[in-house]
Amino acid sequence: MDTLESSIREESERTIRATKEKEISEIKEMEEACAIDIENFGKKIETETAAKIAEELSKLENKSLLERKKFKLRAIEAFITHIVEDAVKEIRDNNPRYKTFLLDAAVHAAEQIQGRVEVSLTEDDRIFEKEMKEALNAAGSNRNIFIHEDKKIKWGGCIVHDEPGGRIFDNSIERIYFRKSLTIRREVMRILKQQGFVV
Amino acid sequence: MSIEVEYTKLSGISGPLIFVEGVKGVGYGEIVEIRDGSSEIRIGQTLEVDEQRAVVQVFEGTRGLSMKDMRITFVGKSLEIPVDRDMLGRVFDGLGRPIDGAPQVITDSMMNVNGLPINPWSREYPRDFIQTGISAIDGMNTLIRGQKLPIFSGSGMPHNLIAAQIARQARILSAEEEFTVIFAAMGVKFDVARFFIDSLEESGVLTHSAIFLSLADAPSIERLITPRVALTLAEHLAFNEGMHVLVILTDMTNYCESLRELSSSRGEVPSRKGYPGYLYSDLASIHERAGRLKDHKGSITQVPILTMPSDDISHPVPDLTGYITEGQIVLERELFNKGIYPPIAGLPSLSRLMKDGIGEERTRKDHAEVAAQLFAMYAKVKRIRALAAIVGEEELSELDKDYLTFGTSFEKQFLSQGYEENRSIEQTLNIGWKMLSLLPKDELYRICTEDIQRYYIPETECS
Numbered sequence: 001m002d003t004l005e006s007s008i009r010e011e012s013e014r015t016i017r018a019t020k021e022k023e024i025s026e027i028k029e030m031e032e033a034c035a036i037d038i039e040n041f042g043k044k045i046e047t048e049t050a051a052k053i054a055e056e057l058s059k060l061e062n063k064s065l066l067e068r069k070k071f072k073l074r075a076i077e078a079f080i081t082h083i084v085e086d087a088v089k090e091i092r093d094n095n096p097r098y099k100t101f102l103l104d105a106a107v108h109a110a111e112q113i114q115g116r117v118e119v120s121l122t123e124d125d126r127i128f129e130k131e132m133k134e135a136l137n138a139a140g141s142n143r144n145i146f147i148h149e150d151k152k153i154k155w156g157g158c159i160v161h162d163e164p165g166g167r168i169f170d171n172s173i174e175r176i177y178f179r180k181s182l183t184i185r186r187e188v189m190r191i192l193k194q195q196g197f198v199v
Numbered sequence: 200m201s202i203e204v205e206y207t208k209l210s211g212i213s214g215p216l217i218f219v220e221g222v223k224g225v226g227y228g229e230i231v232e233i234r235d236g237s238s239e240i241r242i243g244q245t246l247e248v249d250e251q252r253a254v255v256q257v258f259e260g261t262r263g264l265s266m267k268d269m270r271i272t273f274v275g276k277s278l279e280i281p282v283d284r285d286m287l288g289r290v291f292d293g294l295g296r297p298i299d300g301a302p303q304v305i306t307d308s309m310m311n312v313n314g315l316p317i318n319p320w321s322r323e324y325p326r327d328f329i330q331t332g333i334s335a336i337d338g339m340n341t342l343i344r345g346q347k348l349p350i351f352s353g354s355g356m357p358h359n360l361i362a363a364q365i366a367r368q369a370r371i372l373s374a375e376e377e378f379t380v381i382f383a384a385m386g387v388k389f390d391v392a393r394f395f396i397d398s399l400e401e402s403g404v405l406t407h408s409a410i411f412l413s414l415a416d417a418p419s420i421e422r423l424i425t426p427r428v429a430l431t432l433a434e435h436l437a438f439n440e441g442m443h444v445l446v447i448l449t450d451m452t453n454y455c456e457s458l459r460e461l462s463s464s465r466g467e468v469p470s471r472k473g474y475p476g477y478l479y480s481d482l483a484s485i486h487e488r489a490g491r492l493k494d495h496k497g498s499i500t501q502v503p504i505l506t507m508p509s510d511d512i513s514h515p516v517p518d519l520t521g522y523i524t525e526g527q528i529v530l531e532r533e534l535f536n537k538g539i540y541p542p543i544a545g546l547p548s549l550s551r552l553m554k555d556g557i558g559e560e561r562t563r564k565d566h567a568e569v570a571a572q573l574f575a576m577y578a579k580v581k582r583i584r585a586l587a588a589i590v591g592e593e594e595l596s597e598l599d600k601d602y603l604t605f606g607t608s609f610e611k612q613f614l615s616q617g618y619e620e621n622r623s624i625e626q627t628l629n630i631g632w633k634m635l636s637l638l639p640k641d642e643l644y645r646i647c648t649e650d651i652q653r654y655y656i657p658e659t660e661c662s
Contacts (some may be wrong), residue, residue, distance in 0.1 A: 058403040065406055066288045070301035077302040109202050166208025166221045168270060175203060182281070182309075189305040 076198065080188050088155045088173055092124070099128055102158055106132055107139045109160035109169030118161040120150035125158070205234075205270040210252070212261050214464035215420040217243070219271050222253045228313075230278045231255045236268040242294060244278065246465065256461065258294055260418030279309040280428055282435035287379060288406045290396060293413025293425035295432075310435055312427040314488050323491040325525075328556045329445065329500060332368035332621035333361070335543035335614045338631055339570050340528055343556035344371065344443055345491040347501040347524040349451070351517050353510040356530045359391055360618055361541050362447050362504055363398040366408065368621045369445050372561075376496075377442040380404065383411040383429035385422040386453030419457040426454060430488045430499070437497030444497065446489070449504035455482070455516045471515045479519045486523045512547070526550040539615045545577045562624045565650040569631045572645040573609065576638065580606030598639075605637045632656060 091098055102125060110117045117136060121129070129147050136145050150159065155173035162168070177184070192198040208220040217233070231243040233255070241264070247254040255271065257264075280295040283306035290299040295312075297303055325345030331337055342348050352358035366380045382399070384392060392412045399405040409432055413425040426448050433444040448454075455474060462475035470476040489501040503524070507517050510532055521527055531544035557566040583599045584606065592603070613630050616622060622630075635643060636656040643651055 055403075059401060062288075062403045062406045063400070069285065069288060070299070073302045073304065076305065105202060160202075166206055168205040168207060169202045170205055170272075171202050179203060185305045186307055 072198070076189065076192065079192075080185055083188065084177060084184065088177070091173065092156045098156070099131070102128055102156075103132055103135045105169075105171035106158050106160055107135050109162075109171065110136050110139055112169070113160070113162040113165065113167075115164060116144040116146070118146045118148070118163065120148060120153060120159040120161070122153045122156055123149050123151075125156060203272060205272050207270055209266045209269060209271075212264065212266060215257050215260055215418065215461060216246070216464055217255045217257060217261060217264075217269075217271070219253045219255060221251055222248070222273065225253050225273045226275070228277050230274040230276060231257075232272040232274060233257060233264065234270045234272075235264050242278070245273070254465075256420060258418065258421045258424055260420060262418070278312045278424065280312060280431055281306045282308045282310045282432050284436065284440055286409050286432055287436075288408070290410045290412065291428070293385070293411060293417055293421040293428070295411065295428040298412070308435060308439070310431045312424060312431045313484075314427070314430060314434055317487070317490065317492065321493050323493050324555065325491055325498070325500075325552050326555050326561075328372065328561050328624070329443075330368075330370050330372060330624055331365045332370075332623075333364065333541060333543075334616060334622050334627040334630060335541060335545075335548070336365075336528060337562075337622070337624050338566075338613070338627040339545065339573060340526065340543070340548045340550040341553040341557050341562070341566075341570075342369075342500065342502070342550065343552040344500055345489060345498040346526075346550070346552045346556075347486045347489040347503070348526050348528060348550055349517075349520050349524050350502060350504045350528045350530065351512060351520075352504060352506050352530045353532055354506055354508075356506075356532065356535050356542065357540060358449065358504050358506065358530060359387075359394065361530075361543075362449050362502070363395055364541075364618060365502060366395075366399060366445075366447055367402040367404055371443055372624075377440075378407070379436055379442050379444050380408040381411070381429050381433050381436075381444055381446045382408060383413075383425050383446065383448045385413045385425050385448070385450060386415050386417075386419070386457075387412070387450065388415050419453075419460055422454050422457040423461065426451075426485050430485065433499050434488065437499045438492060438495045441496035443500070445500045445502065447502045447504065448485075451482075451503045451505040451520065452508070452516050454485075455505075474515050478515060479522065482519055483523050486520070525552050534610065534614065537610070539610055540618065541614070541616070543614060545574065545609075545614065546581065563628055565646065565654060566624070566628060568646040568650060569628055569635065572635060572643055573613070573631055575645055576602065576605060576635070576642070577609055580609070598642075601638055605634060608637055609634050629654075 106119050119132065126147070126149060132147060133145055153159065153172045153174070155177070157172035157174070157176065159172055160169040189198065206219050206222055210218045210220050212218075225245055225248050227245055227248055229245045231245060233241040233243055241257055241259040243255045243257040245253050246256045253273075281304055283304045285304045285306070289297055289301070292298045323345070325343045327344045329342045329344055331342060336342060340348070350358055350361065366382055369378070369380060371378050382395060384395060392414055396410060399408050399410070411425055411429045413421045429446060429448070433446045436442045437444045455478060458478065458481060459474050462469065463473065467475055470478065475481075486501060486503065489499045491498040503520065505516055505520060508514050512518070512529070526549040527547075529544040529547040530542050532542070534542035534544065553570070554567060558564060580602050583595065583602050587595055587603065592600070595603070613634050632654045633656060640651055640655060643655070
């Protein structure tokens with residue numbers, strides 16, 4: 001009886017020991033597998049994050065490059081607008097050639113018109129009205145000359161209308177600037193580059 | 200003293216056309232500025248001139264213009280745009296004016312949008328490979344620098360996705376040469392335009408791209424200028440700056456429809472489906488601006504995209520385009536319905552210049568053979584599928600069944616790829632070999648033994 005009991009006990013203990021050993025080895029295996037999985041997952045996340053960071057950095061770099069480019073253009077444009085306004089003011093206020101330009105522009109246009117001549121000027125330029133009439137009369141005889149103020153002209157110059165011919169001779173400073181704006185912008189840019197303000 | 204003359208006598212407005220009376224010294228094709236009471240200035244072009252009258256086509260359309268206050272100025276030259284390297288990274292409207300909130304670039308270079316006629320003798324034969332990262336194109340219909348290779352699509356098919364993917368992924372293999380993408384969209388919806396801008400911006404390629412957008416709500420006449428404006432910048436970058444430029448034009452069908460609209464407004468005698476008789480030469484004036492020049496480093500490669508109305512490849516637009524271009528990439532609705540992206544049809548697609556841009560030192564020695572073999576096998580798959588539809592798959596021989604397996608794998612693994620997936624030519628050819636290895640070596644009759652020994656994957660490894 002004793003032998004049977006001890007034999008059963010021994011067998012049970014051996015089974016329990018084997019089960020425990022198996023359990024330990026399985027847990028160890030699982031832990032190792034988990035560790036490998038965790039390591040792989042970590043590496044994968046690290047690679048993905050690094051790639052994402054690189055991608056986002058590249059996007060930011062590109063964006064900043066573009067924004068810098070746009071900012072530079074905006075700054076130059078604002079500078080050009082500013083100096084053009086100053087220059088226009090200077091032409092009207094202080095340039096002795098302005099009156100000659102104004103009269104020449106009106107006369108040159110009137111020479112191409114038969115009959116009625118209508119000239120638009122700014123309010124300030126109406127001080128040249130008398131001289132302009134004389135110049136237009138000298139340019140062609142028997143003319144009907146009308147000179148009036150046009151609020152749409154802001155920077156100076158004149159607009160000559162040929163109503164029967166369906167033509168307008170526009171020599172307002174705004175229009176001249178518009179026509180020459182590309183050349184002016186280029187020239188300003190060239191000077192800015194020369195002076196080292198723009199790379 | 201030169202004084203600007205503005206004309207105010209108009210005898211009529213008809214669609215995008217205005218008729219100006221009493222004009223003197225006006226030239227054909229001269230650019231015209233149109234002003235009405237508002238400060239807005241519209242741009243147009245002289246289409247016809249006689250002694251006293253000029254017909255002007257207004258690019259921005261005539262809607263809202265009043266005959267009463269209108270002033271017309273003939274500028275004295277053809278349409279020119281400023282061109283500069285600084286235009287890269289910017290977004291412009293269909294006439295080349297910036298719409299990204301920054302001013303126009305300041306440059307000394309102005310170029311006529313109609314381009315300079317290229318002396319045929321000074322042209323150089325297109326060579327060298329452009330990698331698009333799309334297997335169906337790189338492997339079987341290779342795009343070559345200086346080539347014009349259109350994509351023929353259909354309504355609802357993913358041509359915009361493919362165009363964006365090409366724009367994002369396209370590159371040349373030699374790192375020292377500069378590569379840039381110019382994208383011109385004509386008659387596209389706002390969401391499509393936004394998609395293109397976002398796609399290029401997010402992938403970081405916008406810095407070396409320029410986008411020209413003529414949206415669907417823009418006057419249709421503007422679309423006639425958009426591809427020319429884009430190509431003008433491309434010519435500057437390619438032939439003055441020595442860059443390799445890929446120009447993507449979408450959708451050329453919208454362009455042709457604008458041409459039809461204008462032709463109809465002018466009362467011209469219509470040709471096929473109402474398109475003008477000069478549709479071919481007009482398209483040629485755009486597509487022939489692609490190429491390479493002797494003594495110039497750069498190149499212009501064109502990928503025009505057009506949607507075939509009712510998937511009809513014999514429609515005048517794809518038909519005439521096909522005469523001008525050097526091959527075509529056709530999108531197939533059957534593949535699209537199977538969920539395959541990109542649904543590039545294997546058999547009707549063709550790159551006529553492929554042979555001159557691939558092979559040893561360009562792509563890989565076996566490229567031409569692999570492409571030819573895949574093409575031949577896929578053609579056989581199509582025949583076997585037709586046979587199987589009649590006799591049933593069970594009646595086919597074992598070899599024919601292998602071909603069917605090859606066909607399915609070819610569509611699912613070689614043709615099909617992700618929108619974000621950028622495959623190198625090496626990867627493409629390796630996938631091609633994986634597909635070829637599904638069939639016995641004896642069937643590879645277009646490939647030399649040496650290459651079969653080197654690249655063929657034995658059945659055990661293959662499975």
